[in-house]
Amino acid sequence: HGQPGLIVIDTLARNFGxxxxxxxxxxxxxxxxxxxxxxxxxxxxxVVHHSGHATKxxxxxxxxxxxxxxxxxxxxxxxxxxxxxxxQ
Numbered sequence: 890h891g892q893p894g895l896i897v898i899d900t901l902a903r904n905f906g907x908x909x910x911x912x913x914x915x916x917x918x919x920x921x922x923x924x925x926x927x928x929x930x931x932x933x934x935x936v937v938h939h940s941g942h943a944t945k946x947x948x949x950x951x952x953x954x955x956x957x958x959x960x961x962x963x964x965x966x967x968x969x970x971x972x973x974x975x976x977q
Contacts, residue, residue, distance in 0.1 A: 896926050899937040901950075910950030920957040 898904050901919070908915035923934045940963065941949045948954050948961070955961065964971050 893930050893932045896930065896932050896934045897937065898923065898934065901936050901938040901954075910954075913951045913953040916951045916953040916957070920953075 901910065905915075905919060908919065910916065923936065926932070927934045938948045938950075938954065941947055962973060964973060
């Protein structure tokens with residue numbers, strides 16, 4: 890089928906194994922693995938991740954996640970449709 894153009898990791902938590910998403914070193918190892926895939930296949934990598942329980946305006950886990958992304962989108966369910974969350 891040829892080279893992939895997009896690799897989707899859905900969700901970070903399901904694909905993180907025994908690692909700790911609150912640990913910057915564990916997140917950095919995950920990012921390195923995603924970078925390996927991006928480089929190996931010359932494809933974009935999209936990681937689906939959840940917002941925090943108390944703070945819905947940021948993702949769960951280490952702030953190293955935010956430091957490693959090229960773009961971050963926050964989506965919300967709006968009466969059966971999907972919209973970007975205001976202020977994001």
